[in-house]
Amino acid sequence: MSRVESRGLILAHFWVAFLAFVAAALLGLYQVSERSGLFPALESNHLYFQSVSTHGVLMGFVLTTFFAMGFGYYCAIESLKRPLWSPGLAWTGFWVALVGTVLAAVALLGGQASILYTFYPPLQASPLFYLGATLLVVGSWFWCLEMVMTMRAWKQEHPGEPVPLAMFGNAVNGTLWFVTSLGVALEVLFQLLPWSLGLKETVDVGLARTLFSWTLHAIVYFWLFPAYIALYTLVPRAAGGRLFSDEVARIALIMLLVFGVPIGFHHLYMDPFQAAGWKFLHMTGTFMVAVPSFLTAFTVTASLELAGRLRGGKGLFGWIAALPWTNPIVLAGILALLLLSVGGFGGLINASYSMNSLVHNTQWVTGHFHLIFAGTTVIMYFGIAYHVWPRLTGRALFSEKLARIQLWSWAIGMVVLTFPWHALGLQGQPRRISTTPYDTPLVETWQINEVLMIVGGIILFVSAVLLVVNLAASHATRDSGAGAESFAAPVQPLLRLPTVLNGVGFWFWVLVIYMVVSYGYPIGQFFVLDTHGAFPWSI
Ligand code: HAS
Ligand code: CU
Numbered sequence: 076m077s078r079v080e081s082r083g084l085i086l087a088h089f090w091v092a093f094l095a096f097v098a099a100a101l102l103g104l105y106q107v108s109e110r111s112g113l114f115p116a117l118e119s120n121h122l123y124f125q126s127v128s129t130h131g132v133l134m135g136f137v138l139t140t141f142f143a144m145g146f147g148y149y150c151a152i153e154s155l156k157r158p159l160w161s162p163g164l165a166w167t168g169f170w171v172a173l174v175g176t177v178l179a180a181v182a183l184l185g186g187q188a189s190i191l192y193t194f195y196p197p198l199q200a201s202p203l204f205y206l207g208a209t210l211l212v213v214g215s216w217f218w219c220l221e222m223v224m225t226m227r228a229w230k231q232e233h234p235g236e237p238v239p240l241a242m243f244g245n246a247v248n249g250t251l252w253f254v255t256s257l258g259v260a261l262e263v264l265f266q267l268l269p270w271s272l273g274l275k276e277t278v279d280v281g282l283a284r285t286l287f288s289w290t291l292h293a294i295v296y297f298w299l300f301p302a303y304i305a306l307y308t309l310v311p312r313a314a315g316g317r318l319f320s321d322e323v324a325r326i327a328l329i330m331l332l333v334f335g336v337p338i339g340f341h342h343l344y345m346d347p348f349q350a351a352g353w354k355f356l357h358m359t360g361t362f363m364v365a366v367p368s369f370l371t372a373f374t375v376t377a378s379l380e381l382a383g384r385l386r387g388g389k390g391l392f393g394w395i396a397a398l399p400w401t402n403p404i405v406l407a408g409i410l411a412l413l414l415l416s417v418g419g420f421g422g423l424i425n426a427s428y429s430m431n432s433l434v435h436n437t438q439w440v441t442g443h444f445h446l447i448f449a450g451t452t453v454i455m456y457f458g459i460a461y462h463v464w465p466r467l468t469g470r471a472l473f474s475e476k477l478a479r480i481q482l483w484s485w486a487i488g489m490v491v492l493t494f495p496w497h498a499l500g501l502q503g504q505p506r507r508i509s510t511t512p513y514d515t516p517l518v519e520t521w522q523i524n525e526v527l528m529i530v531g532g533i534i535l536f537v538s539a540v541l542l543v544v545n546l547a548a549s550h551a552t553r554d555s556g557a558g559a560e561s562f563a564a565p566v567q568p569l570l571r572l573p574t575v576l577n578g579v580g581f582w583f584w585v586l587v588i589y590m591v592v593s594y595g596y597p598i599g600q601f602f603v604l605d606t607h608g609a610f611p612w613s614i
Contacts, residue, residue: 277608407458439500
């Protein structure tokens with residue numbers, strides 16, 4: 076498959092991602108209006124949970140998976156200057172994932188899967204939903220294989236040469252996602268699917284939540300990887316500078332792989348079926364996984380400083396003003412870093428075992444992940460889209476100004492939405508609620524934040540529409556004249572690299588050992604303990 080032919084594959088992935096995204100943003104607008112309690116006509120528990128489940132699945136699974144896959148193919152083809160290992164396999168993965176998405180969507184829209192994106196049992200959906208989710212994951216495994224094998228094929232053709240960072244990052248992400256998704260795959264195949272088919276009467280909730288926690292943390296890095304890879308390889312160059320250190324970028328990405336998966340118990344601190352010692356172990360590991368984000372924040376900021384100074388910026392902060400704020404991917408990068416600093420700080424509070432009891436299951440958590448996922452991560456997806464679109468379509472971006480308005484409005488909308496949510500969480504508002512028909516004096520103190528939340532939801536929906544309009548209109552503009560992608564060069568050219576920084580094989584086995592240590596006993600115990608199953612429950 077030539078570069079030109081591969082454009083269809085990449086665009087197909089990006090369009091599925093962004094269409095799912097805009098539909099989910101509309102549902103988000105309905106949800107903030109419904110749960111505010113200010114519009115009695117909209118209130119319906121049933122519709123709310125149906126909507127929020129669809130919203131979460133579309134944003135958390137469909138937007139992310141298709142975007143990460145499309146971005147991986149883009150990086151592979153543009154950085155290696157060679158075809159994919161097997162283009163047929165890549166298309167097969169796309170179709171399998173798309174069929175899965177459609178099946179899951181049918182179940183969700185039919186009201187048979189109102190079980191939220193975490194689908195914790197004993198909430199039960201129709202088998203169609205579990206089947207759809209499984210196919211989506213299986214489709215993404217084709218991508219994982221494609222990333223690793225394409226990198227391998229290139230290495231065989233270029234013995235001893237460093238793999239370009241953009242490809243390396245995607246191969247690490249492919250490995251991370253494969254290991255990460257095994258937890259939920261085991262849960263669905265051996266527990267949820269047989270249970271929803273009626274083959275088993277009850278389900279072991281403790282085991283299910285443990286298996287899901289295996290997936291739940293590192294899935295967020297699968298989402299985040301495209302953002303970090305773009306921060307390292309696209310943003311510095313677009314800003315007019317160089318990457319501060321290629322090696323540090325590789326170390327950070329490898330750390331996300333090794334430290335990211337075996338720490339899922341920070342989602343289970345308040346659950347009764349795992350012992351405190353194991354939770355403490357996972358907490359320690361969780362703090363380790365903040366390190367690669369600090370490395371990323373430092374390296375990318377240093378690269379931006381370099382760019383700002385090369386552009387004539389002087390003094391302590393003059394370089395910031397000298398950055399090309401008008402360039403969409405640079406603007407997205409700066410906004411992403413700013414949102415990351417607050418969202419990451421919230422993550423560290425969540426991760427602290429004792430402080431988690433203050434925020435767990437409150438609206439604070441919803442605030443945390445909207446800020447760091449829908450903020451930092453998704454804003455980089457937009458920046459990447461604006462950057463790659465002219466290369467993929469051969470047409471100039473319809474409007475750079477609209478792109479800037481869209482990025483600013485998204486960042487502002489996300490702050491207006493999530494800061495009140497953090498406050499509401501601290502005031503004790505639970506997450507996952509549709510209405511608040513209790514404790515009137517307390518609920519009244521929530522009102523101002525509820526209004527802000529609706530304002531945020533409106534801004535975000537308008538911004539989402541601006542994104543798809545701009546991208547769609549960009550298919551029919553003048554010739555872009557955009558050539559091949561050129562990724563940011565490091566300040567110090569990479570001549571040689573230790574083997575462990577040029578491949579994922581070694582780190583895969585380190586991760587397997589760490590996983591066995593941190594999940595072996597906690598999962599194994601369910602097969603010897605006398606646990607009780609739960610009967611299904613649906614909304
Ligand atoms: Fe999280 C819950 C802990 C990162 C997403 N998280 C969630 C959930 C989601 C999610 C979806 O420990 C909800 C799951 C559910 O439904 O139940 N999270 C963390 C920690 C990190 C973290 C420690 N999360 C993420 C990312 C996500 C994400 C990334 C999506 C993409 N999270 C938790 C915990 C929970 C949790 C608990 C469970 C809560 C509960 O009780 O249920 C870390 O990876 C964060 C590291 C990042 C930093 C920030 C460093 C960056 C800096 C930027 C510097 C800025 C500069 C500005 C320099 C420490 C410092 C430059 C400016 C210029 C102008 C150039
Ligand atoms: Cu987590």
